[in-house]
Amino acid sequence: MQTPTELIELQRLIDEGGTHLGARVLCEVDAAATAGGQRLPVIAVTLGNPAPDIPAVGFFGGVHGLERIGSAVVMAHLRSLVMRLRWDESLHRQLDGVRMVFMPVVNPGGIARGTRANPQGVDLMRNAPVEAQDRVPFLLGGQRLSASLPWYRGPAGAPMQPESAALCRVVEDELLARPFSLAVDCHSGFGLRDRLWFPYAHTRAPMAHLAEMDALHGIFQQSHPNNRYVFEPQSRQYLAHGDLWDHLYQRASALPQRLLLPLTLEMGSWLWVKKNPRQLFSRHGIFNPLIAHRQQRVLRQHMALLDFVARAAASWRRWLPTPDARERHGQLALQRWYGAAAPP
Template sequence: MDTLTNQQSLPEPEQLLRQQYYRDRLPEMRLLEKLLHKGGDRLRVQVLTEVFDGELALPVYALELGSTAKEAPVLILCGGVHGIERIGTQLLLAQLATLVSRLHWDEGLTHALTQMRLVMLPLVNPVGMARGLRSNGRGVDLMRNAPIDAIAPRPWLVAGHRLGRWLPWYRGRKGDPMEAEAAALCALVRQHTLHSPFTLALDCHSGFGMRDRVWFPYASGSGMMEHTPELHAMLRLFEKAHPHHTYLFEPQFHHYSTHGDLWDYLYSEHLGRSEHAFLPLTLEMGSWLWVKKNLRQLTSYTGLFNPMVPHRQRRTLRRHYLLLEFMINAVRSWQNWLPDEQARERHQRHAERRWLKGEPQE
C-alpha cells in the first residue's frame, strides 16, 4: 500500500495544516517524509498507527529495506520513543538519508540487503516530540508502558509508577491496553521476529551520563539474558573490528531497574515462542557530555537530552555511523559468527566475568 500517496489524498486544508505543524513543531517528520519520497519503490512504507494532537492525526511510520523473505535475518532500528530525545530520531534519519543515497550507486549495499531485512521506526512518538515531552500525548511514558513488573524496581518514580500522568515516568492505569505507539512497535517486532533466524534491535535514546552506553536486558531484574552468549560473541566482533571505540556495553540493571520496559517484555515474550536469537539493545547517548561543554543547555529541558550547538549535533550523527554499519553487516553475516554449543559455554563464562564479576575482558 502506498501510504504516502494516501497521505497526499487528504483534503488540502488538512495537508496545509499538517505541513505548517511540521515546520513549526516537528521538522523531523517533515524530513522523514521527504526521505520516504526520495527512496521511492526501494522502500516499503506503512503507517502503523495514527496518534492525535488535538484534531490533527500524526502517522507513526515504519519502513523496510531488503529481503521480503520471512526467514531473512532482521535488523530493527527505532528512535523517538521519548519525544524529548530528538537526537535519536535525527541519528536514524541521517542513517536513512545515507542508505537512500547509496542505493542509487552502491552495488555492495544492494547485494547485502538481499540477504537481510532492515526495518526502521525513526519516530515512534510524534506527539511527544512535537510537544517536547518525554511521554506521549496522553502523558504515558512508553518505556514504562508494557505489562511487566520489575523484580526490584529502583529508584522510586523513575522505575515507573501509576500515581498519575502529571508526574514523569507514568506507566498508565493498571489493566488498560498499551498505548497506541507502544502497541504498534510491539506488533511490528513480533511480526519480524516470528520467523527470522536472527534478529537484532537497536533503540536510540539519550540522557544518561557522559559516555555512550549500549544497554541490554534485563531492565526488570538482575539476571543475564538467555542469549548472553550470542550477545557477547557479537560484541567481541565489534571490539576487534573497532578497538578504539568509546561505547560501554552493559546490562541495564547495572544502573537501575524499571517496570514496563518494552524490550524486556518483547524479549520475554519471544523466549516463549521461538528458539531463535533475538538481541534487543538500547543506545543511550551520553547527553551530560554535551551539557558539560555548553552549560547554557542547563537552562533548557531540550538541552538536557540533545546537543544544541550545530557542530556537536553533526559530530554526534557521525560518531555512531560505524556502529550502525557494523550492525547491518553482523545481521547479514550472522551464520558466520553465531556461536555453536561449545562456544556458547565459553562466551557465557566470559560474559559473567565481565558483567557480573567486573573482571577485565580478555
C-alpha cells in the first residue's frame, strides 16, 4: 500500500517551513486492518506564538478517509502560509499574536485505504464518549453493531482510537491551554450547500456559548457579506453519538477561563455530483470534486474562510460580546437557530 500523497506533501511543507514550523508525530497507525504492516504517522504542525496567554486556532482535515478534499483545503491554507513566510511581513506580525495548529491528515490509514473509517472500521467522528440525548438516525447517528457497517463507533467502553485520541490531545495541549481558541474541521458529503456547523450534535439544546457563536457569525457576515455558507448548529440536521467536537467543547467548558468555539465545515459534495453525474460511479466521486478546475475552485473558495478564522482568533477581544451584550446576542441566536425560545 502506497503512502498517501497527502502525507508526502505535508512532509514537504514541513521541510520548506524550516524553523518557522514545529512538527511532531502524535502516533503511528497501521495502514491495514491487521498489525505488522506499513505504519503511517499522524502529524501535527504548529506555528506562531507559543505563549500560553496567546489565542489559538486549529485546522483539521482527513478525519474521514474518503473525504480527501478536507485534507486538501487544510493543506492549501498551510501551503499558502509557508510560502508567505518568506516575504509577508504582515503575516509575521499576525503570528506574533496567534498560535496556529494544523492536522491535515487525521486518518492516514483511511485515506490510504479509501475508506471513511480508519483501518479498524471505526468512524472517528462517532468515537468520542458522548451519548446522544434523543433518538439518532439509524446507522448514520453512530452504531455499535459491526465494523462492517458504516458509522461504527467502536466497542462500548473501549478507549478512543489512536487517531481520535491524537486529535483530542492536540486540542487539549494547544487550544484548551489558552484563554480563547477557534477550530475548523473540514469535511464533505452533505447536501448541495456548504455548511458551517457548531455544537451540538448530541442534543438539540443550545450550547452555553451561543452568544459568542452568534457574535462570530455576525462578524463573518459583515466581513464576507456575499458568502454562501449555511451557518447553523449541527442538531438542525441530525443528531449523532460520539461527536469529537461536542466532547472537546464540553471539556473546554469545564475548564476555568477557557473558551473553545469549534466549527465543522461540511462541503456540499452533492453539488459536484449534480454537475458531473458520472461521479456517482466512483466511491471517491461522491465526496470529492474529481475534475481539476472544480477542485481548484473549491480550494480558492474556502481559503478566505480559513484566513477569516485565523484573524478572528487573533482579534478575539475586539468582537467577543461584553457581558452587557451577551443577552442580546443570545436572544438573536435563539430566534435565528431555534425559534423564538430555546428548545426543551
